[in-house]
Amino acid sequence: MELHVPARPAPFRFRPRAAALLVIDMQGDFLLPGGFGEALGNDVGELQRTIAPTRAVLDAARAAGLLVVHTREGHRPDLSDCPPAKRAHGRSGLRIGEPGPRGRILVRGEAGWDIVPELAPGPGEPVIDKPGKGAFHATDLEAVLRNHGIEALFVAGVTTEVCVQSTVREANDRGFRCLVLADCVASYFPEYHRVTLDMIAAQGGIAGSVGTSADVIAALA
């Protein structure tokens, strides 16, 4: 069965059995007040608007039997998987591994590293722990998707121009077709969000397609 979703630059077609929902880095350190993102001076309100529509598409994907995959950005407690350049990034007191308002910043197992409760992974849903921005870098995401016969990805998560864009480009190079859900992705910088979605869909969908959660939910109903 092939379904179609309205999208930029053209309708996005998919077979439910070969489609997955990929939810990227919906972690407290990025989304919640008192987290790493806010400590960096960002307005987390921009990101919080993604939680409700992502929850709605998550419910629809689960009901339709789609594979749901979650990612978390974070590092080993000894930071042995964190490149020195990434570790040195940012102001002192706000670097990866340092104590933040929700525990050590972007360290696996800390409170801020957890996925927000509304979007908690369900039983059996793969969770990919990633040390980088792209979800394919140094992870088994590609193996998980290929072993499930996945060819199309619905993409939600944060932030649009950082981990979402990196992941979509990595996916595109590996032959996966991505539909980025505009209302389920966000940036601390609205302009970067808008321009990133334009870039993805430009040149006939050079990196992917852009749609909405409502249209995916309608297609899956």
Ligand code: TIU
């Ligand atoms: N997940 C993700 O996007 N990680 C970031 O570091 N994003 C920023 O916008 N900084």
